[in-house]
Amino acid sequence: MEKYDFVIIGSGASGATVAEKLSSNYKVLILEKGQHLSLNEAHKSYVRTSQNKDFGKHGGVDILSGTAVGGTTLLAIANGVRAQEKELKSLGIDLKKELDEVERDLSIKKIPENMLGGRTKLFIEKAKELGYDPIIMPKMIDFKKCKSCGKCNMGCQFQAKNTSLYYIEKSLSKNAELKTNYEATKIRKNGKGFIVEGKENGRHLDIPAKNVILSAGALDTPKILNNSGIKTPKRLFTDIFVTIGGKIESSFKDEIQMACYIPFNDFLISPYYSERILKILNEKNIEVRRDNLFCIMIKIKDDPYGQVSKTYIEKSCTGKDAQRIANGVAIASKILIKSGVEKIVSTEASGAHPGGTAPIGITVDNNFRTEMGFYVCDASILPEAPGAPPVLTLMALGKKLGYNILNST
Ligand SMILES: Cc1cc2nc3c(=O)[nH]c(=O)nc-3n(C[C@H](O)[C@H](O)[C@H](O)COP(=O)(O)OP(=O)(O)OC[C@H]3O[C@@H](n4cnc5c(N)ncnc54)[C@H](O)[C@@H]3O)c2cc1C
Structure with missing residues (x-):
């Protein structure tokens, strides 16, 4: 028997936002690979591909991201622009209402x-x-x-920057649960639901759920998809x-x-x-x-x-x-x-804006659903590079998925 209606893998720009929407009506568990850091410690969450073995053999573009509750938004320079609004609208994804909401939530000015x-x-x-x-x-x-x-x-020692921590705190206040130091590795079918496989502090732990939303960011989401039997394009x-x-x-x-x-x-x-x-x-x-x-x-x-x-x-x-x-x-x-x-x-x-590794139209449909029936919602699903700060749009995509699920049940 599944304890959770939705397990959300990753607590960054999109994951935190969809968690906040769904935790009003559902039992939600958020799984996060990193720790729960305060904003003034956010610099500890930096991950760079240049730290990887053989980095020089693989193209030489250093990709920056963050691993902690709140994801890479903890490291963001707080730029909040509407990116890819037209492109997503042409795919049937109208984000106007959701972008307005994020701008209000995070006091974007x-x-x-x-x-x-x-x-x-x-x-x-x-x-x-x-x-x-x-x-x-x-x-x-x-x-x-x-x-x-x-x-x-580096974060913010004055607590002046707004990040996904806002949505995480709201989710927790609506009784969502958060498990840190849990690295999801695979999602498999389990009857009508799913099992998330992964490790908590290095020890294997399976978590059953009625449904799963994969929001681990564009560098980790494709690994979990591939382990789960879903091929991802080289984009x-x-x-x-x-x-x-x-x-x-x-x-x-x-x-x-x-x-x-x-x-x-x-x-x-x-x-x-x-x-x-x-x-x-x-x-x-x-x-x-x-x-x-x-x-x-x-x-x-x-x-x-x-x-x-x-x-x-x-x-x-x-x-x-x-x-x-x-x-x-x-x-x-x-x-x-x-x-x-x-x-x-x-x-x-x-x-610093990795994306495109599970795009809408290839890996997910325009309801962000995979062929296995679980969802992907993070920068992986963007079909093309925004060439502009994407956080606002990624948060709006999280809200959109939340609304779609709430309206369909
Ligand atoms: C230095 C820097 C500055 C930036 N400044 C801006 C800016 O000013 N404005 C802007 O719009 N964008 C900015 N960005 C980009 C923006 O932060 C990212 O594009 C955005 O956060 C990506 O959102 P996401 O939901 O795809 O992934 P993320 O926010 O990265 O969240 C993914 C989360 O999933 C977790 N995770 C990964 N794998 C697993 C796993 N296996 N199991 C469990 N959890 C997992 C990660 O730890 C992370 O917390 C900046 C990026 C950097 C690096």
């Missing part, structure tokens, strides 16, 4: 003018002189608590990014990162402070400090060309990706040069 830092203002000024029109970034931040430390990607994208920058004759204070951006067809550029650039310049014997560094991130909508296999993750730049990066670098360089940067260096390619 543009950064107030008086909180824009010196680098952002310089970026806006020089970009405008070149004929571009930067947009102020909407953020999931309580600006009354924010101290503009610029360290959202991994990551919104590849590089940061370029150098030294200028100014002294900047710390500030909110990616506070504005300029969107283009298949890339965006945004001011972003990078420790890696500081290190590269120091290695070249260019004396630069934290306060006189000026950098711009170029983030592209990359080709869905990569894969998660049993033993490795492979992701490289295609020729088109290289062209997209070059186009972005050309524009960002103009802004840097106009701002007074003489020697520009670049980071290696990374990616």
Whole structure:
């Protein structure tokens, strides 16, 4: 006899949101591989594919993610934009109501003018002189608590950043259960229901459920699907990014990162402070400090060309990706040069928005259901790279699945 109506594997952007919706009417268990960290300890949850054995042999794009309750949202820079709304609508998935709800839940607002830092203002000024029109970034931040430390990607020591922990706390208050340090490995049929196989603190534990929602993120969901007998396509994208920058004759204070951006067809550029650039310049014997560094991130909508296999993750730049990066670098360089940067260096390619490994139309239908009858809801189901911050959309997809299930029963 199953104790749970729904077992949700993964507590990140989509998993936490669907858990919150369903726990109003159902008995829900959330399984999470990581620990329950507070926001100021979130940096402990970082996972990078560059830490993997033989990383260099598998394309060389370093993919960043987070393993903890709340998933990668704990590390997010709090950018909250509507990504892929039109593309998903064309597949019959209208997210308008759900996006509105997430924006309300997480108080998503543009950064107030008086909180824009010196680098952002310089970026806006020089970009405008070149004929571009930067947009102020909407953020999931309580600006009354924010101290503009610029360290959202480490968590938040001021508890100002809104993350999936909001939905986890709401789920728990509605009697959902949460099991941490549980790594799901496989889902199998069990009569009309399912059994989730996995390990809790290293010890095998099977958990029966009437239904299962797999939300382990685009790097882990395909592994569980493959173990369960569902083949997944080699369509991994990551919104590849590089940061370029150098030294200028100014002294900047710390500030909110990616506070504005300029969107283009298949890339965006945004001011972003990078420790890696500081290190590269120091290695070249260019004396630069934290306060006189000026950098711009170029983030592209990359080709869905990569894969998660049993033993490795492979992701490289295609020729088109290289062209997209070059186009972005050309524009960002103009802004840097106009701002007074003489020697520009670049980071290696990374990616922080993995997706596409169980896409709608291939692995799941447009109700996010697999051929075995359980659901997948996370960035894996996005059919193409957003080329923009996806969290808001992934949370809206979680709500959508929640509503669909509530309305069908
Ligand atoms: C540094 C950084 C900054 C970012 N900034 C932004 C931003 O500002 N705005 C934005 O929109 N996006 C941002 N992103 C991207 C965004 O955080 C992710 O795209 C999003 O969180 C992905 O959601 P998800 O539900 O697919 O997976 P996740 O949020 O990664 O959640 C998956 C969860 O499943 C758990 N899990 C994995 N495997 C198992 C298993 N076998 N068993 C149990 N649990 C498992 C994981 O531990 C994790 O908690 C950023 C990413 C990074 C790395």
